[in-house]
Amino acid sequence: MSVLSAGNLAKSFGPTQALLGAEFEIDRGEVVAVMGPSGSGKSTLLHCLAGIINPDAGTVTYAGADLYALPDERRTFLRRTEFGFVFQFGQLVPELTCLENVALPLRLGGMRRKKAEAAAVEAMSRLDVAELGGNRSGEVSGGQGQRVAVARALVTRPKVIFADEPTGALDSLAGERVMKALVSAAKELDTAVVLVTHEPRVAGFADREVVVRDGKTSGSMVSA
Numbered sequence: 001m002s003v004l005s006a007g008n009l010a011k012s013f014g015p016t017q018a019l020l021g022a023e024f025e026i027d028r029g030e031v032v033a034v035m036g037p038s039g040s041g042k043s044t045l046l047h048c049l050a051g052i053i054n055p056d057a058g059t060v061t062y063a064g065a066d067l068y069a070l071p072d073e074r075r076t077f078l079r080r081t082e083f084g085f086v087f088q089f090g091q092l093v094p095e096l097t098c099l100e101n102v103a104l105p106l107r108l109g110g111m112r113r114k115k116a117e118a119a120a121v122e123a124m125s126r127l128d129v130a131e132l133g134g135n136r137s138g139e140v141s142g143g144q145g146q147r148v149a150v151a152r153a154l155v156t157r158p159k160v161i162f163a164d165e166p167t168g169a170l171d172s173l174a175g176e177r178v179m180k181a182l183v184s185a186a187k188e189l190d191t192a193v194v195l196v197t198h199e200p201r202v203a204g205f206a207d208r209e210v211v212v213r214d215g216k217t218s219g220s221m222v223s224a
């Protein structure tokens with residue numbers, strides 16, 4: 001049973017048809033790479049799947065519910081509690097320590113500092129960055145920062161992580177370390193990962209690849 005799926009998605013921005021009949025399916029704990037040329041619709045697909053962009057047509061189903069039929073507050077709540085996000089860069093608050101950055105989603109959710117920091121340490125250990133807890137995130141390397149960002153995305157124990165070019169700003173060695181850590185943590189926690197990348201080496205860490213071309217997907221279904 002897929003945790004997240006989408007059928008027949010269409011989305012236009014003015015005259016630009018970003019998605020036109022895209023499909024997608026991902027199982028619990030599965031890592032799926034979304035590949036395709038620049039401008040093919042990868043980010044738009046990710047944003048539709050993540051509850052951020054309402055498609056013009058088609059449906060996104062998360063845990064059996066039609067995501068865009070839910071009230072806005074409910075969808076926002078699901079996004080904050082059940083989804084995690086990793087971007088290319090710039091997602092950490094540079095003035096905060098790495099530990100504070102990772103604990104932040106839990107603190108914003110109302111968790112007490114001690115409990116949130118204990119969970120943050122655990123998430124950081126999985127990503128092999130526990131020793132950076134006291135460093136300001138603005139002071140660590142790009143690769144370390146991305147592993148901290150993955151720890152932050154995982155700290156709420158999301159069901160799905162959306163990673164949009166998470167290694168795009170890194171050299172290949174640092175990128176490989178981020179991918180290895182992301183995939184092993186996702187497998188241990190049974191978290192699905194939707195990984196947008198244009199790099200075949202990075203996609204090689206995924207269980208499966210979906211290719212987006214002119215707003216259409218191929219290889220998008222589990223059984224395909």
Ligand code: ADP
Nearest residue numbers: 013016017018037038039040041042043044045
């Ligand atoms: P990719 O992630 O594969 O590079 P995108 O999903 O970002 O592709 O974009 C698909 C198409 O939609 C492109 O032609 C892009 O210029 C257009 N597009 C995406 N977002 C917007 C937007 N907010 N406003 C206008 N056009 C957009």
Ligand code: ADP
Nearest residue numbers: 047050052076079080083084085086087162164
């Ligand atoms: P709201 O619009 O309800 O205030 P936010 O903008 O604070 O929600 O975003 C809620 C979640 O969605 C955050 O986890 C954030 O990382 C993610 N998010 C926000 N904007 C984007 C975006 N453009 N692309 C991907 N994820 C996003």
